[in-house]
Amino acid sequence: MPTINNALIVGGGIAGLTAATALGRQGVSCEVLELHGEPAGAAITIQNRAIDALAELGLFDQFLESGLARTQQDMFRHFDTAGNLVPTAPMPPAPDSGLPQAVVIRRTALARVLREGAEAAGAVVRTGMSITGLTQHPDSVTATLTDGSERTYDLVIGADGIRSVTRNLVFGDAVVPQYTGTTMFRWVVDDVPDVGQLGFYHSGVILNVTARLRDGSIYLATGREYPTKPGRFTPEAARRVIAEHLEAFSAPLLRAMRERLTEDARIIVNDYDWLLAPDPWYRGRVLIIGDAAHATTALLASGGGMAIEDAAVLGQEFGADGTVEEALKRFMKRRFDRARFVVETSIELSDMLMRGAPTAEMNDLRGRALVSLKSPY
Numbered sequence: 001m002p003t004i005n006n007a008l009i010v011g012g013g014i015a016g017l018t019a020a021t022a023l024g025r026q027g028v029s030c031e032v033l034e035l036h037g038e039p040a041g042a043a044i045t046i047q048n049r050a051i052d053a054l055a056e057l058g059l060f061d062q063f064l065e066s067g068l069a070r071t072q073q074d075m076f077r078h079f080d081t082a083g084n085l086v087p088t089a090p091m092p093p094a095p096d097s098g099l100p101q102a103v104v105i106r107r108t109a110l111a112r113v114l115r116e117g118a119e120a121a122g123a124v125v126r127t128g129m130s131i132t133g134l135t136q137h138p139d140s141v142t143a144t145l146t147d148g149s150e151r152t153y154d155l156v157i158g159a160d161g162i163r164s165v166t167r168n169l170v171f172g173d174a175v176v177p178q179y180t181g182t183t184m185f186r187w188v189v190d191d192v193p194d195v196g197q198l199g200f201y202h203s204g205v206i207l208n209v210t211a212r213l214r215d216g217s218i219y220l221a222t223g224r225e226y227p228t229k230p231g232r233f234t235p236e237a238a239r240r241v242i243a244e245h246l247e248a249f250s251a252p253l254l255r256a257m258r259e260r261l262t263e264d265a266r267i268i269v270n271d272y273d274w275l276l277a278p279d280p281w282y283r284g285r286v287l288i289i290g291d292a293a294h295a296t297t298a299l300l301a302s303g304g305g306m307a308i309e310d311a312a313v314l315g316q317e318f319g320a321d322g323t324v325e326e327a328l329k330r331f332m333k334r335r336f337d338r339a340r341f342v343v344e345t346s347i348e349l350s351d352m353l354m355r356g357a358p359t360a361e362m363n364d365l366r367g368r369a370l371v372s373l374k375s376p377y
Contacts, residue, residue, distance in 0.1 A: 003318045003327045004028055004154035008143055009123075010131055011160030013039065015290025015307035017114035017125075019157055021057050022315025024121025031153075032118060033145070035160070037127040039107040042186045042268050043211065043219040045075070046110075047102040048095075048373045050305030053312035055099060059117045066113060067105030068214045072370055075102055075211070075301075077199035078359045083251030086202065088363040092371045102301070104211045104219065106188075110304075130160065134169050136284040139324075155324065156286045157314070159307075162273055164292035170283045177273035180297055180350050182223040183230055185241050186268040189218045189257050196253025202359055203248040210253065220257060221298065225354055229271050238267035272297050272350070276343045279336040282328050289314065294339040299349035300369055302342045309377045310335060338377060345369045 007023055009016045012034025020030040046054070046067075054060045072091035080086055094101055115125060133144035134156060141156045158166025162177050198218070201208040209221045222245045233241075239261060246258040274296045281293045290307035297303075313334050317327040345365065352362050 003320070003322060003324055006030070006153050007155040007157055008033070008141075008151065008153040009157045009159055010166045011158065011164075011290070011292070012115070012125055012127070013159065013161060013290070013307075014110065014114065014304050015292075015310055016157070016159030017111070017118045018053075018057070018308050018311035019159060019289065019314055020118035020123035020125075021059065021114070021121045022311045023318060024118065024123050025057065026315050026319035028318060030118070030121075030123040031151075032123050032125045033129040033131065034125060034127045035130040035146075039111040040268070040270070041107045042188045043104060043106050043213060044110060044304045045102055045104050045211070045301040046308065047072070047301055047305050048370065049377050050308040051099050051103065052097065053308050053377070056312060057117065057315075059113060060099070062113045062116065063105070063110070064100070064103060066109035066214060067103040068212060069100035070102045070104060070211075072101045075199070076363060076366060077197060078363060079197065079199055079201045079251060081201070081203045081249045081251065083196050083201070083249075083253065085197075086359050088360045089367055091367050092374060095374065104213060106213060109214075130165055131169070132165075134166070134286060136286065139285075141285045154285065158286065158288040158292045159290045160292055162275060162291045162295040164288060166286065167277065167288045167292050170286050170288070171277065175275055175277045177275045177295065179229055180272040180274055180347065181225050181227070181354060182272040182297070182350060183226055184221060184223045184270055184272055184298075185238055185245075187220045187242055187265060188213065189220060189260050192218045192253070192256050192260065195256050196251055198253070200359075201249055201251060201254060205354060205356055206245050206248050207353060208245055208249070208254060218257065223272065233269045235267065238269050239263075239265055242267055274343060274347055276340055280328065280332045281336075282332075285324060287328060287331075294343050296343040296346040297350045298346075299353065300342060300346045300366060302346070302373065306339055306342050309338070313377060334377065338373075341369070341372065
């Protein structure tokens with residue numbers, strides 16, 4: 001029997017929808033509130049044990065149909081400005097499970113797969129909604145919703161991202177995001193000819209990450225350093241940054257992408273912030289997961305995977321025997337050190353990039369971290 005009967009999940013992103021599936025499969029009735037209704041960003045890589053979690057939750061086939069499987073050896077190849085391969089240590093071997101090491105997928109496609117999975121598990125998803133208040137009781141939580149209504153649940157889960165309203169209501173300003181010094185620019189490019197290999201292209205502190213998507217388009221992610229957050233970019237200013245970062249390379253692939261940077265190119269810009277909430281991530285019967293609890297940069301490509309792992313472990317622990325407090329303690333024992341490892345390693349990689357550390361040194365750290373993340377969650 002599940003430890004709880006119902007739960008409110010604030011946030012309908014990766015962590016929230018996957019948690020609704022995981023809890024729903026354990027017999028927990030879930031309501032998901034999503035304020036924005038559509039995912040932010042262009043594409044994402046899901047790696048390692050997060051793929052096992054999607055298989056465990058019955059979502060793998062739909063996930064793979066919309067994504068493109070890759071090996072870590074292929075994904076983390078490094079090139080110089082001309083497109084020549086930079087020698088680095090090999091990445092970890094493929095898992096014995098036969099599942100892919102990594103899958104690159106559009107965020108809209110991933111959101112569709114996760115929402116369909118949550119609804120199939122019985123979740124009700126309400127868009128344009130969030131919470132404005134929480135009142136804790138000994139065995140329940142009353143949430144005040146943005147429409148003014150109040151509802152009571154056995155558990156409230158804040159999966160509402162790095163600017164989490166849930167976290168602010170429970171933890172106050174004790175946990176706030178910190179700017180890494182990098183702002184990211186992302187672009188999905190159509191109709192790029194096959195004129196070069198995909199991977200990480202380096203020119204000093206400029207790093208252009210490229211990945212092929214299921215439909216043949218190419219996803220580009222590149223970051224620029226700023227001493228403080230630069231503020232809002234106009235579409236023209238965002239395109240200028242992309243143009244400058246591509247013009248630093250003579251590699252044929254990046255030249256072909258530069259030729260396709262027209263006025264209608266849609267560039268997504270976001271500041272890289274990070275945070276790690278202290279252990280435990282809960283107060284009473286309110287828990288935060290995903291980016292609300294542990295947000296970081298993408299240089300280890302594990303943020304989304306950690307959110308999926310959070311959700312899978314949550315379902316396992318609340319499907320086991322014991323009290324709510326016992327389930328939450330078991331959850332934290334399994335999740336905190338692993339999430340901290342990802343946050344700290346990702347930040348270290350960011351610092352190495354900003355100070356111009358050798359590519360081989362950075363990839364050695366990345367490879368050792370990915371080996372560690374092959375361990376069960």
